[in-house]
Amino acid sequence: MIVFPNCKINLGLHITRKRPDGFHDLETVFYPLPVNDALEIIAHPSLQFASSGIPVPGEAADNLCIRAFHLLQRDFPQVQPVNIHLHKHIPIGAGLGGGSADAAFMLRLLNQKFQLGLSDTVLADYAAQLGSDCPFFIYNRPCYATGRGEIMDPIDLDLSGYSFVLVHPGIHVNTGWAFKQLTPQAPAYALREKIQSPVATWRGLITNDFEAPVFSAYPVLAGIKEQLYAAGALYAAMSGSGSAVVGIFPKNKIADILWDASYRVFTIR
Incomplete structure (x- = not known):
């Protein structure tokens, strides 16, 4: 099996x-x-x-x-x-x-x-x-x-009308270290409410608490996020405590990006 x-x-x-x-x-x-x-x-x-x-x-x-x-x-x-x-x-x-x-x-x-x-x-x-x-x-x-x-x-969330790019630069982020960099704080509005907003509005609205400390320690990850936005992503963010970064694009509208040859890149159309 x-x-x-x-x-x-x-x-x-x-x-x-x-x-x-x-x-x-x-x-x-x-x-x-x-x-x-x-x-x-x-x-x-x-x-x-x-x-x-x-x-x-x-x-x-x-x-x-x-x-x-x-x-x-x-x-x-x-x-x-x-x-x-x-x-x-x-x-x-x-x-x-x-x-x-x-x-x-x-x-x-x-x-x-x-x-x-x-x-x-x-x-x-x-x-x-x-x-x-x-x-x-x-x-x-x-x-x-x-x-x-x-x-x-x-929850009811269907993103089949979008394309995705996942980029993993081979960096390993220690999860224990990442948690120690954060001061827990409840957000003003529950993510469950925010996620119902249109994807085009997610930039700056849907956030990952780990990004600030992890991007500070590994600036290349912040650069990947900005490359995804420059290529036309509607939304880009790090997944979990890293180090993969995901970009969500309009369906089949992904600009060619010249990534470092050592990166693992997955395109989901």
Whole structure:
């Protein structure tokens, strides 16, 4: 069985308070985009994991796909060992949620293969144990997210009438460092209200709290954002804590941009 975990972007991101447990509350809008990994499982006498494409850091035993397997097997003994192959295409550490997508799609795969009959709500509860934004990929539709990012409320947001450019310059932004640069503050108006405005009005309205400190530390990211605007983007912003930057353009109206050869650039028309 094979599936193709997709990425997400953040449309707006506000850190609203630091919680007693040390985590932060936030608000954001998650939006899925078709930049995909490939994840395949087949029955095997023992649990195995291999990857190709972009190198996956860390030990195989710590991979989120393996952790997802053990999470379900703990409660459902009928989940038997599988051979897992992950082809990594979504940039790692880019704010695009690739690892979280792989984990969530692994849960969905196991649910289907072993006929566990788990609802999306139950799968999302398992996914939340693997990462704050993992539950989004169970629903995989535009959502307004609060809490640590795990509380999802689907919203009516259709951007199929636009084109997208995602640019990842290969910079890795440490998420822990990025959070330490912020002073949590609730915005005057909820992002859920702002996101209903026309896309052409989002510039300066839909903001990401991480941009100020991250752009200060990595000016090249601010330059990418400005290049996207200069090329005709209606809206451009960093996704998550970075370092991917996304531009939203009128449908099929993307000017040619000469990017650095080391950048990974994805165009979604």
